[in-house]
Amino acid sequence: MTVSIVAEIPGAQRPGAEPKSASVKANHRLLAWSGVLGGAIGFAMAMSVLSTRPEQGNVAEAMIYGPLPVWLAVVMALLWGAVLPVISWRWHQVVDEHEREAYRDGAVAGFYVMGVGAPVWWLLARAGLLPPIDLATLYASFLIVSGLVWAWRKYR
Template sequence: MTDNDTQDLDQASLFNDRLLAILAGIAALFLFGALTGYIAKIAENGSLSAIDGILILGLIAATVLAGSFAWSKWRKAAAEPEAKSARKSRNIYIAATLLGGVLGAFIMIAGGPELDTMFSNNPISASVAVISIAGWAIGTPLITLIWWQVTDEHEIAAYSNGALLAFHLYVFLVPSWWMAARAGWVPQQDPMIIWAITMVVWSIAWLYKKYA
């Protein structure tokens, strides 16, 4: 095996570790959201059965396991030599993830018993709306601006390519879904579902361009 082959294997292993860390982190966030929503439903019903307790413990265990796995893989990948800009960029990712997790948990918990899912369209109080909007409309642009200033050209190019793909998906998807809904083929589109699909595609394309 040549030195180039060894280097390629090392790069592939590093890519796999980072990809697994990201996927496990996303899984942990989804599990945490499911746990929060389930607890909110139990609080609404006012009773806790044995099955509920088992499911809650299972969700807690799954969340901890997914988070621990993500952290271990990320630490392994982070141990590899990296540029200062990459390290700063990673720290900003962590800050953004924490902001999203805290904001999502706040919406689920403070939204009230009528809030059955993260993307529920049920009414919420004015205070919850103000805090949520402020956290998203102020915190997210601020983190993005800081990230843009410390990130290298390769990362920005990957980010831009993902954004371009996601934008075209949005352009093609929204009118098509709108017309299909008017024909009665699919349910009426939900803006947050469209947003989530767009963000997932953007993130996948971004990560692929960055690490592939």
């Protein structure tokens, strides 16, 4: 039976593992807080919508377009509009140059989804070629494109 000396030294790193800098730890912590915030908002919305017992098969539609209690909408808007920007601002203070560039490129790609996609969709919808603009779909497209470009630039 072999015992690793590394396992016996408190705080020791695995062979080949580099210690994480304070900024990398802060980056990961802030991304985790963003995930917790998003998860809490999503969970609260889900519990609110599901408590109204939407029709069978319309749960997804109710999650996106269903009414919310005023108090919940105000709390979630404050979290999204006040807490998330603070987390984001702090994240921008700790990220390195490479991640900042990846984020910038993702944001630019997302801008083009909105800046080009929304008017094209709007014009074609006015001609009856597409359904009216759906803000949730447009927003999801923005997030997906931004996230994919960010991940591609960060991890390639």
